[in-house]
Each structure stands twice: as structure tokens, then as C-alpha cells.
Amino acid sequence: MIKAFEVLKLIATAKEGMGISEIARELDMAKSTVHGMACALEEAGVVRREPATKKYTLGFTLFELGKTAYSQIELKDLARPVMEELMEKTDASVFLGVLNWDHVTVLDIVEPRTDLKITSPIGTTIPLLAGAAGKVFLAMMGEEQALKVIRSKGLARFTANSIIDLDRYMKEIRTVRSQGFATDDEEYILGVRAVAAPISSENHLMSAIWVVGFKASLGEDKMKALTVLTKEAAETIRRKIDRQQL
Secondary structure, rough: HHHHHHHHHHHHHOOOOOHHHHHHHHHHHHHHHHHHHHHHHHHOOEEEOOOOOOEEEEEHHHHHHHHHHHHHHHHHHHHHHHHHHHHHHHEEEEEEEEEEEEEEEEEEEEEOOOOOOOOOOOEOOOOOOOHHHHHHHHHOOOOOHHHHHHHHHHOOOOOOOOOOOOHHHHHHHHHHHHHEEEEEEEOOOOEEEEEEEEEEOOOOOOEOOOOOOOEOOOOOHHHHHHHHHHHHHHHHHHHHHHHHHH
């Protein structure tokens, strides 16, 4: 893996690309070894081989990965002020996350200034079929895709409140899709409630914002208010993203 990365870095520094012999000479590696690594990288789309020169240059997959990484940084910067404002209004933890294959990755978190709070390190992953954020991402998918994901992963019982019936869970996802937000009433963690809303923007990462707090401080009236505030925050972030892309 390390040697393959060295090959990739070397190709990235060459404006006009590099051939197998050049790479092998620069890295003091056997040409057969370099050839095998280059073929694997080419198959993954990370590099591409120019037919005329037989030299390798960076591939489009790498550009897409770079674009995705940049989008995550951009999203955090745009969302942060909105998250801070939402935390002030709700006095609860506000999370920002993206869909990452079959789980949700936390990109950022704004915590309330209280001793007792819900927290999680940035970069933490959450099961896709857990909590309000997962429901939002499934609702952003098409019906068939969401159903396929749910069937492949299976519905786990995290608590006594977890929805493990497929029909009931799919009904919940449809409701989330129509109302534009999702709730979690102790379904993932006992004593914890949450509200999530999608940040729906074309040509951008599939992302969401969610607010998490203890059930003792999130009664029914506050949960209703939370759904409005979370949806408004998500819409504000979406508008900021769209303006940035103009």
C-alpha cells in the first residue's frame, strides 16, 4: 500500500506523466512491481495511461475524491455559523454529517455550554439504520434503493423503542420523505431524543443536520419547536451552498 502511494505521488508530480521505466528508476523498484501497481491504480481509475506516450497521469477518480474532500471542508465552513445559532436556540448538541457508504460520518458538532450533554468526536461513524440522521439519508434515496439497503443491512434492535418491523420502518421513511424531517424517540440510545433534516442541494454531498438531547429536557412541545428550527437551519445551509456554487 505504501509503495503504491509512492508511485501515485511520483506520477502526481510529473506534469507530462511518467512511464514504467522512469518510475522504477526513481523509486528503485523492479519494473514488474511498478507495472503491477500501475495496472491496479489504472483499473481503479486513480491513474490513466496515455495511449500515445504510454505514460501514466492522474485519473479522474482521484479528482472526484479531491472534490469530495474539498466539499466536506466547504460544507463545514458554511454550516458552522448556522449550527452555532441552532445550538443557542435549542441548548442541545447540533451535529452535521454526510452519508458515507453504509454509515453516517459526523463532520462537525456544536455542543451546548452545559455539563451534561450529548457529544461525539468528529469523524465518528453511526450505523445508517440507527437514529434520525439515518432515516433522513434513507428518505433522500429512491424507494427501491432505500428498501434494498434496509434489507441488506437488517434492522437492529438498539433499544426497546427501535423499529425492527420492515413495513413499519418503510412507512416511517416515507413519512420522513414527505414531511422533510425525521425524529428519534429513544430508538438508538435510551433517554435520548433527536430531530434531523436533510440538506438537499444538487451536485453536493448528501448531508444532514440533526439536534440531539436528553428526553428529560426535550418534551413534546420542545420537540415540535425543534423540528421547525432544524428544518429552517437545513434550508439556510442549503441556500448558502447554492449561492456558493453560483
